[in-house]
Amino acid sequence: MRLENSNLEHIKFGITEKLHHVQEVATDAQTLIAMQEEKIRMLSQTPADFLKNIDAFISLDTALQSHIVTVQNLFEFNALLEAAGADQITAMDTVAHENAHLNVAESLGFKASGYSLLVSKGEHGFAYTPIANYEVPHTLNTKDTVEANIAIAQAPEKYGNKLAPDDIERIETLSAQLKDL
Numbered sequence: 001m002r003l004e005n006s007n008l009e010h011i012k013f014g015i016t017e018k019l020h021h022v023q024e025v026a027t028d029a030q031t032l033i034a035m036q037e038e039k040i041r042m043l044s045q046t047p048a049d050f051l052k053n054i055d056a057f058i059s060l061d062t063a064l065q066s067h068i069v070t071v072q073n074l075f076e077f078n079a080l081l082e083a084a085g086a087d088q089i090t091a092m093d094t095v096a097h098e099n100a101h102l103n104v105a106e107s108l109g110f111k112a113s114g115y116s117l118l119v120s121k122g123e124h125g126f127a128y129t130p131i132a133n134y135e136v137p138h139t140l141n142t143k144d145t146v147e148a149n150i151a152i153a154q155a156p157e158k159y160g161n162k163l164a165p166d167d168i169e170r171i172e173t174l175s176a177q178l179k180d181l
C-alpha cells in the first residue's frame with residue numbers, strides 16, 4: 001500500500017516536472033495558433049511537396065511539441081490538470097470532457113493516443129488548452145474523415161458534458177467543409 005502511494009506520488013512529480021519545462025518556454029497563444037495553422041497547411045500539401053518540405057515540417061512540429069505536455073491515461077491527465085492549478089471539480093470535468101472525445105474516436109475504430117495540454121502565456125499568466133489525441137487512419141476518405149471528426153467533436157454532449165467553444169467552432173467549420181464534398 002505504501003509502495004503504491006509512493007509510485008503515484010512519483011508519477012505526479014514527473015508530470016509536474018514536465019509541465020514546468022513547458023512553462024519555461026511558454027509563448028503567447030497567437031504564436032501557437034499560427035504554428036498550428038502552418039502545420040495544418042503543411043499537412044494538406046500534395047505528398048510530393050510534403051516530402052520536399054519535410055525538414056521544415058519536422059522543425060515546426062518539434063517546436064510546437066515543446067509547448068505541449070502529453071500523458072497517456074486518465075489518472076495522469078487528472079494529475080497534469082491539477083499541477084496546472086485546476087481545482088478538483090474542474091479537473092474531473094475536463095477529464096470527463098476529453099475522455100468523451102476519445103471514447104467516440106475509439107468507437108469509430110480510431111487509435112487513441114493520450115491527452116495533452118497546450119501551454120501558452122498571456123497577460124494574466126499561463127493558459128491551458130486540453131486536447132484529446134487520436135489518429136485518423138489514412139485509408140479513410142475525406143468525407144468519412146470529416147464526418148467522423150464531427151461526431152468526435154460532438155461527443156461530450158452525448159456523454160452529458162458541455163461542448164467547449166472550440167468544439168462548436170470545429171463542428172461549424174467541418175460542417176461547412178462537408179457541404180462542399
Ligand SMILES: [Zn+2]
Pocket residue numbers: 097098101156163164167
Ligand atoms: Zn471538447
